[in-house]
Amino acid sequence: MLYFMNDYSEGAHPDVLEALIKTNEEKLPGYGTDYYSEEAKKKICKWINRDADIFFISGGTQTNKIVIDALLSSYEGVIAVDTGHVSCHEAGAIENTGHKVMTLQNEEGKLSANDVEEYVRCFYEDENHEHMVFPGMVYISYPTEFGTLYSKKELTELYDVCKHYRLPLYIDGARLGYGLCTGDLSIEELASLCDVFYIGGTKVGALCGEAIVFKEKAPKHFVTFIKQHGALLAKGRLLGVQFDALFTDQLYMRISKHAIDMAMIMKEELKKRDYRFAIDSPTNQQFIIVENDKLEDIKKHVMYSFWQRYDETHTIIRLATSWATTKEDVEKLFQYL
Known part of the structure; x- marks a missing residue:
């Protein structure tokens, strides 16, 4: 998972x-x-x-x-x-x-x-x-x-x-x-x-x-x-x-930059795959609009945050990155999106 x-x-x-x-x-x-x-x-x-x-x-x-x-x-x-x-x-x-x-x-x-x-x-x-x-x-x-x-x-x-x-x-x-x-x-x-x-x-x-x-x-x-x-x-x-x-050796900002870097890799790949964004976020939280039918398959492999209903057939979900997110995690994500 x-x-x-x-x-x-x-x-x-x-x-x-x-x-x-x-x-x-x-x-x-x-x-x-x-x-x-x-x-x-x-x-x-x-x-x-x-x-x-x-x-x-x-x-x-x-x-x-x-x-x-x-x-x-x-x-x-x-x-x-x-x-x-x-x-x-x-x-x-x-x-x-x-x-x-x-x-x-x-x-x-x-x-x-x-x-x-x-x-x-x-x-x-x-x-x-x-x-x-x-x-x-x-x-x-x-x-x-x-x-x-x-x-x-x-x-x-x-x-x-x-x-x-x-x-x-x-x-x-x-x-x-x-x-x-x-x-x-x-x-x-x-x-x-x-x-x-x-x-x-x-x-x-x-x-x-x-x-x-x-x-x-x-x-x-x-x-x-x-x-x-x-x-x-x-x-x-x-x-x-x-x-x-x-706050020793700029760890706080290094952690933050890593999460942003992972989020931007994810964001670019989402764009390439024609996902629609609910809002243009420059940070570690990305909000995408997904078909409800597709979510049933995604949730078998990916833990995401429900954000809100978009319409009768679509939902906005949040994907967030952290200090622990790896490039491999991001690459695996797209096996299921």
Whole structure:
């Protein structure tokens, strides 16, 4: 069976696993105060070329829930596109904190600066807005759930709107490395065009873990807030060691580039075979339109992700690559497509 279902089907990249094994018997303090967590933070600050407050969390939904809840007042909600991860794939985790997710129509998975400006302006023009949920921040993903990317121009325009209305801009970077490999934004530029983002590890070579990066000071007592959400690991070393490894010798970006390289080989072959793409993704996620009858044969040999129905006879599926995808895997894939 070939696995193209997602980019987290395997455990950790061998270099990350080796670091965990190598440090396994070291005696270290808990709750992320260990040497490796501090070293990882220093390396991330060097990578983004600025000082920052950094915190490690075990998973993406936890990360989104904690950041959004920490930044919002009780009467505020978060603006996101209708296809955003917090909007439809987190089981109401944000709403469970008492905050509404205020969805706007996506444009190829992206949030338009004009749409945000219009939404917030109309909110404050409404004479009844004191009786409504206030827009308190903006959430986007880079890459988006469709594998698309914000250009530097698009992100700049969006951040300008956010700053004008004093709305923190938060970037979900679950697959950040893949976006940085193919987009026109450097990590320094991305870090300067938002208020907080996270560096995804789970989907980019780590066993688990994400790194929250506040470019200014984090909300006060943020560690206590993490603890209240049940997300402060006693063995914080588990995350620190992994991120220290990921940001040694550019491993994070090397992992990302490999997955992109494999995805582009796959994409070119799909084009040659006249497959239709649901969206033009430059990242490690490729979305193709397949006849339902053909899917019955494909699923006997290939694990893929169902995305959505295209019409009565076709389905959109996602094929994703990772650090573990080999060229041989891609070649074998086309025996069944």
